[in-house]
Amino acid sequence: MTTAKRDTYTPETLLSVAVQVFNERGYDGTSMEHLSKAAGISKSSIYHHVSGKEELLRRAVSRALDGLFGILDEEHARGGRASDRLEYVVRRMVEVLIAELPYVTLLLRVRGNTDTERWALERRRDFDHRVAELLKAAAADGDIRGDVEVRLATRLVFGMINSIAEWYRPDGRGMNEREVADAVTQLVFGGLRRAS
Amino acid sequence: MTTAKRDTYTPETLLSVAVQVFNERGYDGTSMEHLSKAAGISKSSIYHHVSGKEELLRRAVSRALDGLFGILDEEHARGGRASDRLEYVVRRMVEVLIAELPYVTLLLRVRGNTDTERWALERRRDFDHRVAELLKAAAADGDIRGDVEVRLATRLVFGMINSIAEWYRPDGRGMNEREVADAVTQLVFGGLRRAS
Incomplete structure (x- = not known):
């Protein structure tokens, strides 16, 4: 019944x-x-x-995008050395992804078949671009390695972060968002190799 | 007509x-x-x-899996320090992903609705496990940082590598597989931060 x-x-x-x-x-x-x-x-x-x-889609991806763009307006993303701002943004991206998991997951799967999807892809590109600019500035300061091309480095870092949506489940048994954000920040900035 | x-x-x-x-x-x-x-x-x-x-799917994902498992049988993946073997495997994973792009892309999208898909997922997990073991051995040698949990580090590194399938297009205009493999190896092992 x-x-x-x-x-x-x-x-x-x-x-x-x-x-x-x-x-x-x-x-x-x-x-x-x-x-x-x-x-x-x-x-x-x-x-x-x-x-x-389509309105539901627009509202859903807006929520994810507002979360991501909101990071760039936060104090630590706006002042200080570019490399510190970049590190802050990377950490916060992981936290926002986990806090807004279903919304960001949907955003990452958007393909571009409708106006709303194309608009969302455009906004994602804007965000990627803003982070790439930060990476460029940090490299110009000499704080970030210059031997990996900025666009490629941005793509790879976003790839690592976005992949979290594929496996992270907020079931209370696994890692919390802080532990994941710590790990990503350590890997992205310090790499796996132990400094000798 | x-x-x-x-x-x-x-x-x-x-x-x-x-x-x-x-x-x-x-x-x-x-x-x-x-x-x-x-x-x-x-x-x-x-x-x-x-x-x-389903037979076509099995053949296709087998081709991707054979490419990936084949790496582990290569000389540089079998002898030497664990950290060097790990670095070799990471580089070769990028190269195999690009060389077998459509096959690996399909493998990464497999969801588990049929026997063949479940078998492919199982084989993927085996491969992930083999690489995680290498990471663990390298950490035990003291060559790899010990502050990021092995399973999480493996997931994040695979996330970065697998994300290449989302944007890499072999159109001759962009980077070749060696440049992408170099960048991934540099980021995964050395991180973004310039050693001071």
Whole structure:
């Protein structure tokens, strides 16, 4: 027996259901029918909150992007030597990724089939660019190695950070966000090799 | 006008078409119909070469796995200090990923819905485990930092390497596999920070 749940959703709580479904089925593979089933409310109830699934996508990736861009406005990202600011940003990226895991996961899977997806990709590129500029400035200061090309280094560091979304599960049994952020910062800046 | 292509495929050339379709549509989203269209031959011609799409998947991920496991049998991966062997393996992983890009990309996207996918995931875990053992031995030798937990360090290093599949395109305009392998090795072992 299925009983329709009374619609006690807010745009915010509906969003968290939608993001889960998008991450499981892929955005393209998700219909309003799927969202309605997962939320336990009718499609027209969903349309009461949002104009459609693309609006849910926009809200979800906005949350991830706001979290990431917010880092750049934080005090330690704005003042001081470029290398210290870069280290701060790398650490905070890991923390934001873990704190907003489903939203960042969705952002990382966006492919560019709709206007919203293309907009999200553009914003991601802006963010990558801002971090690359910081890396460039740190290299110009002589604090960061100059033998790895800036764009490639940025891609590799983002690759390491973003890969956390593939395996991190906030189940309380594993590492917390601080431990993961410490490890990433140590590896990215110090490398594996023990200084001799 | 569509004319059916004469079947001049070998299992090998059919495989390269199939891998491309799997990577574009996802393995689950690919039907024999899609494969038949992409190859320009009938489904029965495909069945002449292989038992079905799962056999194509098995052959494709086997090629990636054979490439990766082959590294561990190479001379420099077998003799010498653990840290040198680890560095060699990391470099060769990047080279194999780029040399077998579509096959490794497919392997990295495998999700575990079929026996073949579960087998591939199991083999991937074996490989990860072999590299983690090397990292552990290098830490025991005192050559690798001991403050990042082995399993986490392995995951992060694999995350960096595997992310290359997301953006690397062998179009001749960008970096070649040696440049990317150099950069990864420098970052993973030396980190970004300039030794002072």
